[in-house]
Amino acid sequence: MNSANGFAASGDGTPEEQRPRTGSEGQDKDEAAREPKKPRSFWKELPILILIALVLALLIKTFLVQAFSIPSDSMQNTLQQGDRVLVDKLTPWFGSKPERGEVVVFHDPDNWLAGEPTPTPNAVQKALSFIGLMPSAEEKDLIKRVIGVGGDTVECKGTGPLLVNGKALNEESYVYAGNTPCSQDDQGGQFKVKVPKGFIWVMGDHRQNSRDSRYNQADKNHGMVPVDKVVGRAIVKAWPINRWGTLPIPDTFDQPGLDKQQASAAASLPVAPQGVALVGVLPVAVWRRRRRAASAPTR
Structure with missing residues (x-):
């Protein structure tokens, strides 16, 4: 029988969503929740970084x-x-x-x-x-x-x-x-x-x-x-x-x-636009990796 609030009840009358999980079932789910996402490899990020560098070089060439x-x-x-x-x-x-x-x-x-x-x-x-x-x-x-x-x-x-x-x-x-x-x-x-x-x-x-x-x-x-x-x-x-x-x-x-x-x-500083573009890419790469590290649960 369903309880008044619509939850399915177990045999002892406790709603299913409120029952504590015990044993291997709860442990497996907790481990899965704590598991951090595997970061992309450097080689997978390289095309993104190159694209950012090219965009920065184009902007610097146009304006600087x-x-x-x-x-x-x-x-x-x-x-x-x-x-x-x-x-x-x-x-x-x-x-x-x-x-x-x-x-x-x-x-x-x-x-x-x-x-x-x-x-x-x-x-x-x-x-x-x-x-x-x-x-x-x-x-x-x-x-x-x-x-x-x-x-x-x-x-x-x-x-x-x-x-x-x-x-x-x-x-x-x-x-x-x-x-x-x-x-x-x-x-x-x-x-x-x-x-x-x-x-x-x-x-x-x-x-x-x-x-x-x-x-x-x-x-x-x-x-x-x-x-x-x-x-x-x-x-x-x-x-x-x-x-x-x-x-x-x-x-x-x-x-x-x-x-x-x-x-x-x-x-203006006597620097090449390509050099500035590459320097500009480094903070982006560091920020991306730090953001992933901050979002991952602490073990």
Whole structure:
């Protein structure tokens, strides 16, 4: 007969759910309840960790740091063809503007690279480019040094020196050995320009081998580069290892009278996005294992 509350009663009148379990039956069930779930092996978790690393690398490449390859000799000897540099994309996101003396990467403002061959990447190169391990062959980017910012007057007479707001720059530390700061030619080497607000004037360190702002004055921006075309500042030469080093602003841009702009955001760390991504994966792996350990009953 059923009791009033609907439980099935045993022969002694005690509801079945309230009867204590004794003997091997209760012991087996208790042991099963205490048995922790077996954690996944490292090899089963590895694909998940790799996926997390790739996602982090993609996010870092998009918002923080990206690697670029130097395709020409226009920035010798500061940068050699084939060098890999890390570009800080963080400070532009926080509203920082390019400063004089910085080496910056920017999108082609108006067909500066017209006629230059564009390599066709294979599937592997496309995949590596997507996660930031290689620069994209499809993007038309250039790398030059910022000489003038909005409001500056930049001038070249004869072989130099280069003048910014009437102040002569001492460029011996970065202009290619044997080059003169200014080029004596009538195609753009001799000039006096005023940089509009929202633009920069850029030049290569290999002055006699750089198609920079000087030689693009016939374009729609008169040789200027819009600030919104700037991808970021090159902060580190990352590869090859024997050429590793930072890319600081030369002292000549600190001289009085230039009204040097102050950076509005903290400098980002000179680290590769893939390294940051791998570091980011480790806490995730530790957290997953600690969570499993915490959820397992204590023996």
